[in-house]
Amino acid sequence: MYTDSVPRGGRGEKMYTVRLKKNEEKRILAGHGWVYANEVASVEGKDKNGSLCVVTDYDGRFIGKGYINHLSKILVRIFLRNENATDDREFYLETIKRAWNYRRNLGYENSCRVVFAEADGLPALIVDKYADVLSVQFLSLGIDRKKELIADCLKEIFNPRAIYERSDVAVRSKEGLTEVKGLIFGELPDEIIINENGVKMCVDVVNGQKTGYFLDQKENRLAARKYFRTDSVLDCFCNCGGFAMNAALSAEKVIAADISPVALAEVRKNAELNGFNNIETIEGNVFDLLRNYRAEKRTFGTIVLDPPAFCKSADEVKDAYRGYKDINIQAMKLVKSGGFLISSSCSHYMTFPLFEKMLREAAAASGRNVRFVEIRSQASDHPSLLSAEETQYLKFFVLNIM
Numbered sequence: 128m129y130t131d132s133v134p135r136g137g138r139g140e141k142m143y144t145v146r147l148k149k150n151e152e153k154r155i156l157a158g159h160g161w162v163y164a165n166e167v168a169s170v171e172g173k174d175k176n177g178s179l180c181v182v183t184d185y186d187g188r189f190i191g192k193g194y195i196n197h198l199s200k201i202l203v204r205i206f207l208r209n210e211n212a213t214d215d216r217e218f219y220l221e222t223i224k225r226a227w228n229y230r231r232n233l234g235y236e237n238s239c240r241v242v243f244a245e246a247d248g249l250p251a252l253i254v255d256k257y258a259d260v261l262s263v264q265f266l267s268l269g270i271d272r273k274k275e276l277i278a279d280c281l282k283e284i285f286n287p288r289a290i291y292e293r294s295d296v297a298v299r300s301k302e303g304l305t306e307v308k309g310l311i312f313g314e315l316p317d318e319i320i321i322n323e324n325g326v327k328m329c330v331d332v333v334n335g336q337k338t339g340y341f342l343d344q345k346e347n348r349l350a351a352r353k354y355f356r357t358d359s360v361l362d363c364f365c366n367c368g369g370f371a372m373n374a375a376l377s378a379e380k381v382i383a384a385d386i387s388p389v390a391l392a393e394v395r396k397n398a399e400l401n402g403f404n405n406i407e408t409i410e411g412n413v414f415d416l417l418r419n420y421r422a423e424k425r426t427f428g429t430i431v432l433d434p435p436a437f438c439k440s441a442d443e444v445k446d447a448y449r450g451y452k453d454i455n456i457q458a459m460k461l462v463k464s465g466g467f468l469i470s471s472s473c474s475h476y477m478t479f480p481l482f483e484k485m486l487r488e489a490a491a492a493s494g495r496n497v498r499f500v501e502i503r504s505q506a507s508d509h510p511s512l513l514s515a516e517e518t519q520y521l522k523f524f525v526l527n528i529m
Contacts, residue, residue: 146170147182155191159514164200168185170202180194189210191206194268196268198303204269223242239508241254245518246510250267252277257319257330257339258321259287259289260315262291263293264296266302274292324348335367344506345506350501351370351374354429354469355374355429356378357378357427358378360374360378360380361384362433363416365385365390365391366393372397372403386413388410391409418457426461427461427463428462430466433469436472437450448481452489456493458470465527467528473522482522498529501524502524503524
């Protein structure tokens with residue numbers, strides 16, 4: 128909503144004021160918080176890079192406040208829509224509490240994503256809870272400057288055993304930041320074990336993927352259990368074995384495949400933790416593995432494809448599309464008649480319509496008759512904003528192979 132004037136309070140004349148070009152405010156007024164540098168008519172004022180600034184339309188009417196970064200294509204990340212609001216400790220404390228209460232009301236307690244960046248009103252901040260340890264990412268300059276304040280709020284709300292930073296991600300370079308990894312507070316236990324839907328998982332916040340584990344698939348792993356009531360399950364790109372553990376509850380045999388020996392060691396550790404003796408680990412390139420199984424005329428009751436993001440930019444979509452199509456064709460050929468293929472993508476550049484189109488083409492190329500059974504997205508502790516399609520990134524399709 129517009130207001131008639133730009134606020135002067137707080138930091139006074141020193142605060143940056145970012146004025147948009149004509150007709151560039153529509154997307155932002157609809158709720159999207161990113162202001163790109165090429166949408167800006169002028170920047171006035173003088174303050175530190177990464178500081179709070181005011182954003183107005185071309186005529187000077189207030190739109191919002193956010194953190195500015197002259198080194199980023201995303202010049203401003205807006206998160207305050209009230210001209211009197213500011214980014215003080217009370218704001219962060221109440222915003223994080225609100226995010227946590229949302230998860231608790233949904234039944235999350237032991238492990239979940241506590242803060243999901245823009246979707247929780249805190250752009251570029253990720254907070255994941257693994258039992259009594261918090262794993263955090265600061266992915267923009269503005270939020271990185273608030274690290275100490277945010278850690279203080281997290282300590283007050285959660286009284287954690289430790290807070291560990293996993294800002295060792297390449298996206299920080301786009302903000303002019305280096306990759307950072309290390310203990311912020313407390314002391315890490317020798318092992319972090321979470322309980323996910325009755326399955327025990329050992330989480331490595333120091334060296335594990337992302338913040339330590341893929342929490343966004345939690346509800347999908349539970350939903351997939353009914354498709355694992357079969358003689359054989361092949362879990363491709365298994366990482367530490369989230370799907371494999373759930374499959375082992377009912378499948379006669381589970382093969383967990385990944386190119387990383389470290390990941391497979393975690394699979395074996397988690398299998399032992401849960402008392403499973405029906406999981407076999409296979410190290411290798413999944414693309415090659417699927418073709419080898421085809422040559423050997425192997426078949427499986429259910430196959431899971433949960434690869435890492437094949438495209439991390441719009442320029443990579445074409446090549447990624449071919450990669451997704453290739454593995455899905457091969458997997459469809461390996462599923463027993465009446466069995467299931469679970470196919471997923473975690474790249475928001477591979478949109479739902481594009482992913483579905485790829486699956487239809489893969490089905491035609493495989494020569495199999497394929498039915499859609501379920502279409503799902505990320506877990507409810509990873510909510511997505513309707514105004515920001517980037518926040519809905521996970522595609523999870525269950526297909527019945529006839």
